[in-house]
Amino acid sequence: MGKPAKYKHSYFQKVAWGEMDAFGHVNNVTYVRYFETARADYFTAQQLWDSPLKPVRFGPVLTHLDMDYRKQVVFPATLEVSLEVDSISSRAFTVVCSMWNQAEDCVLTGHASFIWFDFELQKPSQIPDIFREKFGSK
Numbered sequence: 001m002g003k004p005a006k007y008k009h010s011y012f013q014k015v016a017w018g019e020m021d022a023f024g025h026v027n028n029v030t031y032v033r034y035f036e037t038a039r040a041d042y043f044t045a046q047q048l049w050d051s052p053l054k055p056v057r058f059g060p061v062l063t064h065l066d067m068d069y070r071k072q073v074v075f076p077a078t079l080e081v082s083l084e085v086d087s088i089s090s091r092a093f094t095v096v097c098s099m100w101n102q103a104e105d106c107v108l109t110g111h112a113s114f115i116w117f118d119f120e121l122q123k124p125s126q127i128p129d130i131f132r133e134k135f136g137s138k
Contacts (some may be wrong), residue, residue: 009045064111
């Protein structure tokens with residue numbers, strides 16, 4: 001694991017009591033949901049979709065997810081989830097993430113890979129120009 005970094009976009013996530021497991025810390029799968037919620041917030045802030053609830057023909061599909069758990073989190077807590085698009089190609093992109101507790105300790109780092117998908121044709125598609133314009137060819 002490399003040194004964690006804070007990224008451009010931040011989302012603050014409150015930990016709920018019911019997200020803890022039998023060992024008294026936040027269940028590992030919960031961090032996947034935190035990352036997903038922060039990505040939706042990020043894409044909304046970047047105006048990459050009108051609404052996450054609106055059916056669309058094209059959109060991102062998660063193809064791979066890596067998460068490194070660095071420190072336990074227990075209720076009550078609020079995590080800062082920071083993320084940004086890390087790389088982009090003609091049909092795919094990656095998002096990196098780090099999560100931080102209120103003491104500024106990094107509790108998780110993550111990496112998600114996506115393809116841009118045509119849901120009508122059921123195959124990968126070209127990433128739209130607006131996406132490439134916002135995130136370049138990092």
